Amino acid sequence: MPEGPEIRRAADKIEAVLKDRVAEKVEFGLQPLKKYVKPLKGSNILALETRGKALLTHFDSGFTIYSHNQLYGVWRVVKRDKLPKTNRQLRLAIHTDNHSALLYSASDISVWKTQNIEEHPFLQRIGPDILNPDLSWRTVAERLQSKAFSGRALNSVYLDQAFLAGLGNYLRSEILFIAGINPAQKARDLSKGQVGKLARTTLEVSQRSYALEGVTLPERQYRTLKNQGVTYGKARFFVFGRARQPCRVCKTKIQRSTANSRRIYTCATCQPTESSLGN
Numbered sequence: 001m002p003e004g005p006e007i008r009r010a011a012d013k014i015e016a017v018l019k020d021r022v023a024e025k026v027e028f029g030l031q032p033l034k035k036y037v038k039p040l041k042g043s044n045i046l047a048l049e050t051r052g053k054a055l056l057t058h059f060d061s062g063f064t065i066y067s068h069n070q071l072y073g074v075w076r077v078v079k080r081d082k083l084p085k086t087n088r089q090l091r092l093a094i095h096t097d098n099h100s101a102l103l104y105s106a107s108d109i110s111v112w113k114t115q116n117i118e119e120h121p122f123l124q125r126i127g128p129d130i131l132n133p134d135l136s137w138r139t140v141a142e143r144l145q146s147k148a149f150s151g152r153a154l155n156s157v158y159l160d161q162a163f164l165a166g167l168g169n170y171l172r173s174e175i176l177f178i179a180g181i182n183p184a185q186k187a188r189d190l191s192k193g194q195v196g197k198l199a200r201t202t203l204e205v206s207q208r209s210y211a212l213e214g215v216t217l218p219e220r221q222y223r224t225l226k227n228q229g230v231t232y233g234k235a236r237f238f239v240f241g242r243a244r245q246p247c248r249v250c251k252t253k254i255q256r257s258t259a260n261s262r263r264i265y266t267c268a269t270c271q272p273t274e275s276s277l278g279n
C-alpha cells in the first residue's frame with residue numbers, strides 16, 4: 001500500500017499537467033456525475049490536494065472532485081486524447097490543451113462545492129495529512145497527547161489514519177526508530193521532551209521520504225552508502241526490512257516482529273522499553 005510520500009509524488013505527476021490549466025473537457029464514467037461536466041468545463045484547476053489516500057482536485061469555479069483509488073484505481077497522464085489501450089473502465093478524464101489526466105477503475109468519486117468538502121465522511125474520519133505544509137510539530141504533539149491517542153500503544157497509533165493521514169508501515173518503523181521510541185509505549189508514558197522529539201521526527205522523516213523518493217536516511221548518509229555500491233533497496237531505511245542486520249547506529253541486530261498484523265522493525269538498544277530503562 002502506498003504511504004503519504006508515495007501518494008504525494010504520484011499526485012505531483014498529475015498536478016504537473018493540470019495545475020493552472022483550463023479543463024477544456026471533463027468526462028465522467030459514472031452516470032450520476034455527468035451533470036457536473038458543465039460547471040467544471042472551462043474552469044481552471046487550482047491544485048491537487050492529497051489527504052491520505054484521497055485526492056482532491058480543486059477548480060476555480062468553486063468545485064472539487066473527490067477521488068479515492070481504493071485498491072484498484074489507477075491514474076494515467078497522457079498527451080491530449082492519446083488514450084492507452086486498456087480494458088479498464090474510464091471513470092474520470094480531465095483534458096487540458098496539451099494533456100489528459102485519466103482515472104481508471106476507481107468507483108469512489110464525487111463532486112463537491114469546495115466550501116463543503118470537509119463534510120465528506122472519509123475526510124471527517126481522517127487526521128491532517130503528514131505532508132500538509134501547514135501541519136506543525138506542535139499540532140502533532142497535541143494529537144499524540146490527546147484523549148483519543150495518548151493511551152494507545154504507538155505501534156497502533158502510527159498506522160491509524162485518524163491520527164495522521166498518510167502514515168503507513170515503513171514510516172511507522174522508521175519514525176519510531178529515529179525518535180528512539182519503543183513501539184509498545186504509549187504517548188502518555190513519554191516525557192514532554194520525548195513527545196516533542198517524536199512529533200518533530202514524524203514530520204521530518206515524512207518530508208525527507210517525499211523529497212528523497214522513499215529514503216528515510218539523512219541524504220548524506222544515504223549518498224555515502226550509495227557511493228559504496230549499496231543498492232537503493234538496501235540503503236534507504238534504518239530498520240525497515242533489515243531483520244538480523246546490524247543497527248546503523250549501534251550495531252545491535254535489528255528485530256522483526258508483528259504489531260497490529262503488520263511487520264515492524266526495531267533496535268532493542270536504540271528503542272529501549274520502559275522496564276529496560278529502569279523506571
Ligand SMILES: [Zn+2]
Nearest residue numbers: 247250267270
Ligand atoms: Zn541501535
